[in-house]
Amino acid sequence: MTAHAPATTMTVWSQSRYGGPEVLTAATVARPVAGDGEVVVDVAAAALNSADVRIMRGDPLLVRLAFGLRRPRTAVPGRDVAGVVSAVGAGVTAWRVGDRVAGELSGGGLGDAVAAPADRLVAVPDDLDLAVAATLPLAGGTGWQALDLARVGEGSRVLVVGAGGGVGTFAVRLAVLRGAEVDALCGARAVPVIAGLGARRAEDYRGADLAAWEADAYDAVIDIAGSTPLRTLRRLVRAGGAVALVSGGSNRVTGPLGRILRAAVLSIGARRALRPLAAVARPEITARLLALAASGELVPPVERTWSLSEARAAMAHVDAGHTVGKVVVVR
Ligand SMILES: NC(=O)c1ccc[n+]([C@@H]2O[C@H](COP(=O)([O-])OP(=O)(O)OC[C@H]3O[C@@H](n4cnc5c(N)ncnc54)[C@H](OP(=O)(O)O)[C@@H]3O)[C@@H](O)[C@H]2O)c1
Incomplete structure (x- = not known):
């Protein structure tokens, strides 16, 4: 028997123009490589936010000044991510392959894996569900x-x-x-x-x-x-x-x-x-939220969990504006 070769491709939901959920298409792309100061995270869960649909739509137009004039610079939505480190780039000492991590990224959560700046991530406690961890950062x-x-x-x-x-x-x-x-x-x-x-x-x-x-x-x-x-x-x-x-x-x-x-x-x-308020990504706050969640004091209400194959429907649900609690997309 021969061992399976590691996958070189993966599935993502991406967009090449601004618009409603119909602009999202599933695509097979090369798996990311960890650059200097980065790790690759195999995504277990991505929680969606109204920020994801504002960036998807480029609405208001002011968003486009910050995120890309013609299309979002990060083609794959999904800012709140939790998963497992599968590769470590040069200069990264904080993480090892197999570590469970979560963080707010510039996107990429609606895919099998994402390259993430190592300093945007925090460790997820062993007994905390990664789908819960994903709800916390943003x-x-x-x-x-x-x-x-x-x-x-x-x-x-x-x-x-x-x-x-x-x-x-x-x-x-x-x-x-x-x-x-x-x-x-x-x-x-x-x-x-x-x-x-x-x-x-x-x-x-x-x-x-x-x-x-x-x-x-x-x-x-x-x-x-x-x-x-x-x-x-x-x-x-x-x-x-x-x-x-x-x-x-x-x-x-x-x-x-x-x-x-x-x-x-x-x-x-x-x-x-x-x-x-102009909130920014603050990993030290995510760490405190993770500790509260692990202790059971903070139990984020999750309205619905969708699979990656249903990610467009999940985005459409958030886009409609009536989410109660959180919406999570899981592998
Ligand atoms: N300032 C910042 O730095 C910052 C950072 C993050 C998010 N935000 C903003 O915060 C807002 C919430 O984001 P989110 O991701 O939490 O959105 P969300 O989960 O999509 O929020 C949807 C919820 O808002 C409720 N809602 C809408 N209009 C309402 C109203 N007039 N009164 C009471 N409830 C209302 C909806 O209830 P119904 O279905 O009953 O209408 C629904 O339950 C967004 O506008 C987002 O842009 C700002």
Whole structure:
């Protein structure tokens, strides 16, 4: 009997132009090689985010300035990745073949393997499912950074607006774990999920009129929906409190820029801060999220798991905008 030769090709979902899920096609390509400072990760799971569909669509147009004018520079979507190291490039001492890792990359998760900068990865604890690990870096990291921006801690009273999706469910659970008292507005389907994460109150946003809610009731508001007027959000926080703006504005060209500028103007001399968030990949936060997940304190709600062969349908689901918790694509 002869040993099987290692595979030299692999399957990926890739795009050669901006557009909806129909631009994604399955292709057979050469397996990646680990360059200097890189490792190759055999992908076990990739969690999808609204960022993946914004980049797929190049929408708003501002996205194209950062990610490629005519098509995304990284043709294979999938930023949140977990898997096993299968090759190690020159200069990498932190990882060995067989290590279980997770991280937020510039893409590549919707394929069998991806070359990743070694310093973007963190170790996944032995007993943690790689599909759970994949949910954490981008959405969990954004929720974490939003809570930091609004200075949420022990005893804080927090309102999360738009709590039902990936970032929202992490923001709620992480605020609860910080010892905050959390109220949340989310879609009707997400209400029981949010209640299960430890929120004090979870309500359908469609029936809620925030302009009529009690003023000064919160230390922090985390706005992930981006559709409530800034003055309405600000009125809800006490003097010295803050509103973290995670999302904002649906302008086809400039996206959140208009809302960010309005927030800056409204914040001049104000005692209630409106702080736009620009979250970045932070491996040290991913490591802390992985530890919370391994301890069982953080159990990300996963709405549905799809196989790699169904990745286009998974992207279409996220593209539709009604994800509850996370969507994961597994091998
Ligand atoms: N600032 C940053 O650095 C940063 C980083 C990451 C993400 N983001 C932004 O954060 C947002 C969430 O990202 P994600 O990946 O978590 O998205 P996601 O998982 O696709 O979120 C979908 C959820 O949002 C809910 N939703 C939509 N509009 C709502 C509204 N007006 N009020 C309450 N809930 C609403 C939907 O509920 P229904 O189905 O009931 O409508 C659905 O449950 C996106 O806009 C993304 O661009 C910003």
